Amino acid sequence: MSALTMQAIRVHRYGGPEQLKLEQQPRPAAREGEVLVRVHAAGVNPIDWKTRQGFMKDFFPMTFPYIPGIDVAGEVEGVGFGVTTLKIGQAVFGRCTTGTYAEYITASEELLAPKPSTASFAEAAAIPTGATTAWQALFDEGNLQAGQRVLIVGAAGGLGAFAVQLAKWKGAQVIGTTSTANLEFVRSLGADQVIDYTTTQVESVVQDVDLVLDGVGGASLFSSLTTIRRGGTLISLAEQPPQEQARACGVRAMMIAARTDRSILQTVAQLIDEGQLNVIVGKAFSLSEAQQAHECSQSGHGRGRIVLHVN
Ligand SMILES: NC(=O)c1ccc[n+]([C@@H]2O[C@H](COP(=O)([O-])OP(=O)(O)OC[C@H]3O[C@@H](n4cnc5c(N)ncnc54)[C@H](OP(=O)(O)O)[C@@H]3O)[C@@H](O)[C@H]2O)c1
The missing domain is CATH 3.40.50.720 (NAD(P)-binding Rossmann-like Domain)
Incomplete structure (x- = not known):
């Protein structure tokens, strides 16, 4: 694969889990105030399948094709102009608006925080929205x-x-x-x-x-x-x-509708590193198994957060 492309799950129209397609697309570049993250793991939240199914279209209409996923953990691989809080090589986790089922994502630095050092990337991806x-x-x-x-x-x-x-x-x-x-x-x-x-x-x-x-x-x-x-x-x-x-x-x-709040991510990361809070990863899938992950999430039962291993 070219250094300028990446694998990502894309949705071209509302529908069932079969709408999750593993495709190649151009790798994004960090703009002003953003970082480029090499994704290690993505959390699978119920909002991901509700959005894919079209249940949220009156509130958050999607522009197709889109890459699903809001929770992410990975490493900063590039920084845009004006970024002050994160640096290349740093392990981060956070909650984006969309696009985490991909090998790379760009996000505003405000949406990300340093990963808890005691948590794996899969565990870190299980934290943000929950x-x-x-x-x-x-x-x-x-x-x-x-x-x-x-x-x-x-x-x-x-x-x-x-x-x-x-x-x-x-x-x-x-x-x-x-x-x-x-x-x-x-x-x-x-x-x-x-x-x-x-x-x-x-x-x-x-x-x-x-x-x-x-x-x-x-x-x-x-x-x-x-x-x-x-x-x-x-x-x-x-x-x-x-x-x-x-x-x-x-x-x-x-x-309530949750809002991404960096200070909460930082406090939670500290509680995890102090051993006061445990992260529960439920079932884990690879990026190419996103359909199975959504079927599992859509069942409405299970334990902890489902995650996708990406890199
Ligand atoms: N408003 C927001 O900002 C926001 C943010 C995050 C999540 N949510 C919503 O909150 C809900 C839960 O999210 P989640 O991430 O925790 O989902 P999840 O990881 O899929 O977990 C759902 C849990 O619900 C339990 N469950 C199913 N039926 C139940 C019942 N009748 N009584 C008690 N427990 C039951 C299941 O446990 P068993 O396997 O034991 O049945 C399962 O552990 C979803 O609807 C999600 O969309 C909203």
């Missing part, structure tokens, strides 16, 4: 305090696994829901109480929590609302919560 969203939901929007009780609905996933650990780190009492296969896993993350959603209705055993993070949506949002004390908060990650029911329950309810 940890950033969990942080913003728990602390920025949820205002979680030590001693409060929080319910994490979908505690085993790439987002939930960080939410459980970060809430414990804060000193909260943590309840998590998951399927039978992941009960022990969620306990191992530090949850004080784990509920098997396949056998138990969460609202029959949980009441008066201060905060719920709901990563499941649908009927789960109605169950979640009834577990919260009056004056408490429901943060939905998957879809808009039902406002009328929330008002009737005396609950503040909102959906």
